[in-house]
Every structure is written in C-alpha cells, then in structure tokens.
Amino acid sequence: MFEILKQYQIISTGLLGFIGVIATIAANGYWARKQRISEIENRAKSIRSALKAELEINKSTFEARVESLESSTSPNSRVPIRTYLDVYHSALSDIGILGSKEVKSIVNAYLLIEELPTYMEFHANDRDGKALVIPQKNRRAVADLHSGRLAAIDKAITTLSDQDA
Structure with missing residues (x-):
C-alpha cells in the first residue's frame, strides 16, 4: 500500500x-x-424609503392645496406649480429592482403628479413667478385635480409600505 x-x-x-x-x-x-x-436588496430598500418619503411630501402638499383652495375667499388664488419628482427621476434607472406591483403603482402615481402642472395651467388666468393665479370660478376644478391624484399616491405609499415590512 x-x-x-x-x-x-x-x-x-x-x-x-x-x-x-x-x-x-x-x-x-x-x-x-x-x-x-x-x-x-439594500438598494431596493433605499429606493422604497426615498420614494415613499417623496410621495408623502407630495400627498401633504396636495392636501394643503385642496384645503387652501376650498377655504379661500379672495377673487384669485395663487397655487404653486411645484411638484416633487427629484427622487423619482434619480431612481428611475434602478426602479426595475422593485417588484412589478410596486413599479406599476409608483409609475402611475408619479405620472399623475408630473402632469398636474399642465392641467392646472388650463384653469389659470396668469402666472405669478412659480405660482399660477387661479380665479374663484376655477378653484373647485383645481382642487379636484389635486384630490383626484391622492388615491393613486396613497396606493403607491401603501404598496411601498407593504414591501418594506
């Protein structure tokens, strides 16, 4: 051996x-x-957290605008045209690492947010710097434009929260 x-x-x-x-x-x-x-997984978690925070900012901004438009008694209201899209645009190239349900609700919410200033301009009399001047007769329509987007924003926030847990 x-x-x-x-x-x-x-x-x-x-x-x-x-x-x-x-x-x-x-x-x-x-x-x-x-x-x-x-x-x-860490990158996806970071993207979720950042998008959720930005969507919550947009949601609270829209809710405040609706409240302001509904309570205003002046002949014209100045409504900022600013929407918050920076995080979304920076994360767009990596959004594919999220689940398809997340992507669908996120893209839907952000498309509605992104188009809002264009629709608001249809109801404005004038532009005052970074705000639109909305006459009293169009306030309800502009408030509806904002409140109509809240359901999609809520859905995206909920979807992101579900995946975060």
Whole structure:
C-alpha cells in the first residue's frame, strides 16, 4: 500500500490541490452571489424609503392645496406649480429592482403628479413667478385635480409600505 502511494504521490497531490482550488472558486462564487443579492436588496430598500418619503411630501402638499383652495375667499388664488419628482427621476434607472406591483403603482402615481402642472395651467388666468393665479370660478376644478391624484399616491405609499415590512 505504501508503495502505491509513493508511486502516485505527485498525481494524488495534484488531484487534491485541484479539488481544493475548485472548492475555493465555488465558495467564492457563492459568497459573491450572496453579497450581490444583499446589495440589490439594500438598494431596493433605499429606493422604497426615498420614494415613499417623496410621495408623502407630495400627498401633504396636495392636501394643503385642496384645503387652501376650498377655504379661500379672495377673487384669485395663487397655487404653486411645484411638484416633487427629484427622487423619482434619480431612481428611475434602478426602479426595475422593485417588484412589478410596486413599479406599476409608483409609475402611475408619479405620472399623475408630473402632469398636474399642465392641467392646472388650463384653469389659470396668469402666472405669478412659480405660482399660477387661479380665479374663484376655477378653484373647485383645481382642487379636484389635486384630490383626484391622492388615491393613486396613497396606493403607491401603501404598496411601498407593504414591501418594506
């Protein structure tokens, strides 16, 4: 037996070394995949949190505008045309790492938010810097434009919250 091991010592050492290299490569691949999955999950969580925060800002802004338009007694109301889309635009290239249900509700909400200033301009008499001058007769329509988008924003926030839990 000792003679056989002595005779095939180089081959057995080479085979053992080869098996060790293959095992190391396989283990490194496994850990690299786990690390990549963890990075993607962390990026998705960051995107969810940022989009949720931005949607909540848009929601509270829209609610405040509706309240202001409904309670105003002046002949004209000045309504800011600013909507908050910066996070959405910066995360758009990575949005595919989220689930399809999330993407659908997020894109729907943001498309409605993004088009709002254009629709508001149809009801404005004038532009005053970064605000539109809305006459009293069009206030209800502009308030409805804002409140009509709240359901889609709420749905997107809920979808993002469900995935965050």
